[in-house]
Amino acid sequence: MTQFLYLQDKTHECPGRAVWMTTKALNMDIESVSVNLERGENKTPEYLKMNPFHTVPMYNDNEFVLWESRAIMKYLANKSGETSLYPKDAKKRAVIDSRLDFDLGKFWPALKEYAYPQVLQNKPPNPDRETDMIDALDNLELLLNQSKYIAGDQMTLADISLFCNVSFLWMSKYDFAKYPKIHAWYEGMIKLPYYKETNQDFNDWIHTTH
């Protein structure tokens, strides 16, 4: 049985951390391979043969290869048989999918335009793109006004995926004073027993380089 999780080297950026946290939440022990993007390790012939889109994270389960973090997270939850993070009930699952689509279609693109490349290149977030970021954060605050977690009363894959994106802003010192619900939810998420193992490197890296 050979399973490998390909994660971005050292910094463990958002989607990779989300998949890694999911493996921990599911008690799955999967060997990880670190991929250094600066050295082009995601563009070697071997890597491109598995994933022609050259993205990380990527998961290889006995030659069954998947990329796109949310798809990997769902597959892992389905494979593990654990049902709280991604319940089988059609309505519960649909709500989680809706929140994950919000993350992929709105939150992550806003983050990517507002802060991602800038902060990674040691620059301040782009003020011209702040409106979209605020809109996405307002949406998230609204969801957390309705329930303790993003898709209801228990933690699901939607919390893990959005947490990793919110944490990018948090760790780059965004001011969350306007968002008391996000604040309380975030404080709860960092108490997860596997939080440090999966996030500390990124946290340290972003604080030492920025």
Ligand SMILES: N[C@@H](CCC(=O)N[C@@H](CS)C(=O)NCC(=O)O)C(=O)O
């Ligand atoms: N939507 C994808 C995003 C993956 C992605 O863009 N990853 C970046 C690192 S955070 C990457 O692989 N960049 C290198 C490249 O695209 O060549 C996911 O959630 O997995």
